[in-house]
Structures are given as C-alpha cells and as structure tokens.
Amino acid sequence: MIASPRSGDVPPAMPGAAQVAVVLCTRDRPRFLARALEVLAEVLPAEAELIVIDSGSATDATARIAQRGSVRYVRSDVPGLSIARNLGLAATSRDIVVYTDDDCELQPGALGALLLPFTSPRVGATTGRLSDHAAPPVAAGGAAVRVFRAPADGIDAGHGALMAYRTAVLRAIGGFDPLLGAGRAFGGAEDLDAFCRVLRAGSTVVHVPRAEVRHMFTRDDEDYAALQAAYGRGLGAMTRKWVAATGSPGRRIAWRVLRRAALGLVRHRGDARARAGRRAYVAGLREGYRRARDIPVSDLLFHDVAPPAPVRLGAPIAIAEHSPAPERGAA
Structure with a gap:
C-alpha cells in the first residue's frame, strides 16, 4: 500500500489535469499517430497538455497530423526515443509528465488511476498495465497495486508504454539515458533504467493495474x-x-x-x-x-559521444487518407 501521511499532516490532493502533460513520441508512423491522437482526444481532459515529439521523421506527414488538433508539436532532428522523451520533459512546465506510445490506445479512466498514487509525496513515478489488442479483456479490479522501493525493483516496475513521473524527480536524475531505447544501438531498457534511478534517488514507483493501455500493433x-x-x-x-x-x-x-x-x-x-x-x-x-x-558513465548515465546524425526532411507526402485529429473536449 502507498504510505499514508503522518498524523496531523494534510494529505496533498491528487494532481489535476491542468498539472499534467502527456507526451507522445513518434517517428514516420502517421497512421498510428492519427489513431493515437483520436483516442487521446476522447479520453484526456481538455486541461491536460498534449505534446507530440517528432523523433526525426523523414517527411512532414507527422507534423501535419499533429498540427491538426489541439496538440503541441516539437520536432527533434536527432532520432532516438530517449532523446525524444527528454525533449518532451524539457518542453513542459507541468508537475506530472505522462508517456505513452504512438501504437497504443489509452483506455478510459487510465489517466486518473495513474495519477492517484501521486497523492503521496514519496511517489516519484507510476506505471500502468500493457495489454495486447488481440487478447480478451482482463478485469484489473482484483489486481493489487504494487509499490517498489529498492533500485533493483525497477526491473519489474512496469513498461514505457504507459508511465508517469514527477517532472522534478525525472529532471533531478537527468531524464532518460540517451544511449538506451529505440533508435539507438542499445534499443531498449530506457524505461527500466529510469525506474531504477528514480528508486535509487529515494522515491517509490507504483504500478497501477487499473491504468491500462492497449498495444495495437502485432509484429511478424x-x-x-x-x-x-x-x-x-x-x-x-x-x-x-x-x-x-x-x-x-x-x-x-x-x-x-x-x-x-x-x-x-x-x-x-x-x-x-x-x-x-x-x-x-x-x-x-x-x-x-x-x-x-x-x-564512459557519470551519474548513472552513459556519455553520448556519438549521437545519431540529424535527419533532413524529405519532400512532402500525401496524407489525405488520415482523418483530422479532433479537438479534445469536442463532442
């Protein structure tokens, strides 16, 4: 269970939507992005900030999809998932930053469930449940919330497809390791590494099964x-x-x-x-x-001595097959 405040303390309120930024990182997948934004428009409160980070797309299709709705669009010419996630962290002034992926659909009620543990000041990050689109629905009501405290526990704390951080905590540990994650030679574990470093810094990480995101892409x-x-x-x-x-x-x-x-x-x-x-x-x-x-490593981050080369935008491509991203809060 999440630790209760000391007797006589006034417990902090759960962060509201106006304190939250949702960061969606993407690269050259406009169809996935269009669908992800449609779903987010349905499930996110209008007060939440939604930021699309374009991680070095080769065409302008990503920008045109993102700019159709009430979305902040930020481009990184240098690709890499951790680089993009760190850019999203730098782009917001909100207290909580939530990350999800362009091939995932956030389920109704997931944001509130993900934010609830932050009523404890000890919580530095939360994670949700990742399910496959082809799998039958699984009731999460009986699944227990898990609290992780030791650095090694970060290996089991959750998945980058749905995770939230206090921005102050994530900034204090240096963000995500730029050499880890998709788009780099070490193409994974940037999420687990961040969980472990949050725990090593003295915060807890909470896994909330009721916060669900569905993965919509099956690989061959x-x-x-x-x-x-x-x-x-x-x-x-x-x-x-x-x-x-x-x-x-x-x-x-x-x-x-x-x-x-x-x-x-x-x-x-x-x-x-x-x-x-x-x-x-x-x-x-x-x-x-x-x-x-x-x-070389310092402060538990690899030195990024050879970052990827910047990506130059190619010629515009037609994206007429994509429906406009709706405004959040619209009927």
Missing part, C-alpha cells in the same frame, strides 16, 4: 525477434552500467536479469515464435553487456 516473427534482440541489447548495456557504477545494487539487477532470461527460455520451449524471440533476447543481452564495457 522476424520483426519480433529483431525487437527482442534490441530489448536485450538495451538491458545488457543497462546492466553493465549499473554493475560498473554501483557495485552491489548493480549485481542485484544483473541477477534478476539473468534469472528472468533463463526462466523465459524454459517457459517458452513449446512455442517456436516465443522461443526464437527469447534466444534473440539472450544473444542481445550478451552483446549489449559486452559493447557497453568501454562507454
């Missing part, structure tokens, strides 16, 4: 294996960074990562697609750990 087998390899490289690099920088906390993270990888291989022995994915993931873990050994 080859793409799935490539994605798992990227996730593995990210987590391997993150593990190496933590072991080198923190000693014992890093070794606890490494033990959890290795145990989870071994269990995953055993659990999916009868599923060829999942087994191939887990093998790619384990190979990625090894590669990420090895490649991260020579990268």
